[in-house]
Amino acid sequence: MLSLSGIWTKQNESIFSIMSREALRHQAINLAQGFPDFDGPPEIKEAACSAILSGHNQYAPSPGLPELRHMLAEQQRIRYDISWNPESEVTILSGATEAIFCTIQALCNPRDEIISFEPFYDSYLPSALAAGATLRTLPLRAPDWSWEPEDLDRMISPSTRAIILNTPHNPTGKVFSRQELEILAELIRKHQIWLITDEVYENLIYDNCQHHSPATLPDMQERTITISSTSKTYSFTGWKVGYLFARPQVSRAIRNIHQNTVFCSATPLQKAFLASPPPESPYYAQLKADYCRRRDLLLGILQDCHFKATAPSGTYFIVADYSAISDLNDDEFALYLSREAGVACIPLSPFSLNPEKARQQRLLRFAFCKSENTLHAAGERLRKKTAPGTA
Ligand code: PMP
Secondary structure (H helix, E strand, O other): OOOOOHHHHHOOOOHHHHHHHHHHHOOOEEOOOOOOOOOOOHHHHHHHHHHHHOOOOOOOOOOOOHHHHHHHHHHHHHHHOOOOOOOOOEEEEOHHHHHHHHHHHHHOOOOOEEEEEEOOOOOHHHHHHHOOOEEEEEEOEOOOOEOOHHHHHHHOOOOEEEEEEEOOOOOOOOOOOHHHHHHHHHHHHHHOOEEEEEOOOOOOEOOOOOOOOHHHOOOHHHOEEEEEEOOOOOOOHHHOOEEEEOOHHHHHHHHHHHHHHOOOOOHHHHHHHHHOOOOOOOHHHHHHHHHHHHHHHHHHHHHHOOOEOOOOOEOOEEEEEOOOOOOOOHHHHHHHHHHHHOEEOEEOHHHOOOHHHHHOOOEEEEEOOOOHHHHHHHHHHHHOOOOOOOO
């Protein structure tokens, strides 16, 4: 019998695909997958159409259009006061997902280890496995998602190649503080390992919170691969234009993998992002204000419906504890809500290396990147099916 790679035959379908399919089957309101039900800036859409119509339809240079790399380097300079060489240190890929995959392949040899906080974004594990590496995790403790530096220090061994840090953090909405990042940076320097940062929610930060890009900490630019994306900031998740910043040697290795897998991200869509609002544009404050309103709306709805939840400082997700409503495991309760209430969300257990244990924590993730009408409609439906002890 012809055989297949063990890694990929053992990978299950992603929870996002499963819950979106369930949402469709029950015509549920989809607060599961993190994509907006509205489009981003019209000027970016128009720029994409005009790029296609004016003939920008062939392969782009593999590391990305030079003018977009310049623009991204300039954004980093303005936002974080850090300078990257657009020729050798900025690379455009097909989404942060590809950036994470290529980075892990570039850094890791078989039997290396990568450490992430848990819950973790689901693509980290298969990316590590594809490189023959192992993912180890340090759980963030609910409800404030705290962690002990000594625990992380103890986990780092001679096999550890990198820590992958997601801030602002999906699914918890945690934004790592400057102090936490300084502790992390100290461990990275002490153990001489890499830091991969996943900053795709860098522009979705609320209240008085601030996003600190870890590469800006002392000596960290040398050891950090900074990954971000246009998906969340401009509400075009289906365009898959992501990017990363890294020193030339590591950029070269990552570009090699990108060149031999995807080769280049879609040319007219790269062109379109040249029309992005500049960092000083009011667009970004408006984006935050709009999301802050949606966050508060969904939070109020969930609290009314007997969920326990607090306001996240970043991202467009709320984690809610449903233990007052049901004793079901999180995947069973998420299926119940989709089927009976007609509202889809994501159980938290698939973000864990030990889903059996995590299922009993009774936590769900709801996305608020939806119009206020959609959120109100979800509230109407939830109210009917979430009385204490219903399920
Ligand atoms: N990292 C995190 C934490 C995410 O939530 C997502 C999107 N869901 C990605 C990476 C992937 O982003 P992209 O659409 O650019 O591939």
